[in-house]
Amino acid sequence: PSVERGVHYLLDTQQLDGFWKNEYSNAPGFPRFFYLKYHGYHKFFPLWALARFRNEHCKVGMLADCISR
Numbered sequence: 001p002s003v004e005r006g007v008h009y010l011l012d013t014q015q016l017d018g019f020w021k022n023e024y025s026n027a028p029g030f031p032r033f034f035y036l037k038y039h040g041y042h043k044f045f046p047l048w049a050l051a052r053f054r055n056e057h058c059k060v061g062m063l064a065d066c067i068s069r
Helices: 002-013 041-057
Strands: 027-030 035-036
Touching: 002 041
Parallel strands: none
Antiparallel strands: 027 035
16 A cells, blocks of 8 residues: 555656656765765656566556556
């Protein structure tokens, strides 16, 4: 159930270009002094999570065909 909620979140927040917004830093660096932003993280990790879910939970077909809405 919690994994499916995460999948739904990723699908619901996916932008028209297929990626996700990344307005914040995504690595701590030195907290309160500076933060890092890895520019590929918001593209790579959500797609990886969705693909892994699909590969482990969907028999055949598209991700949208194997999750309940």
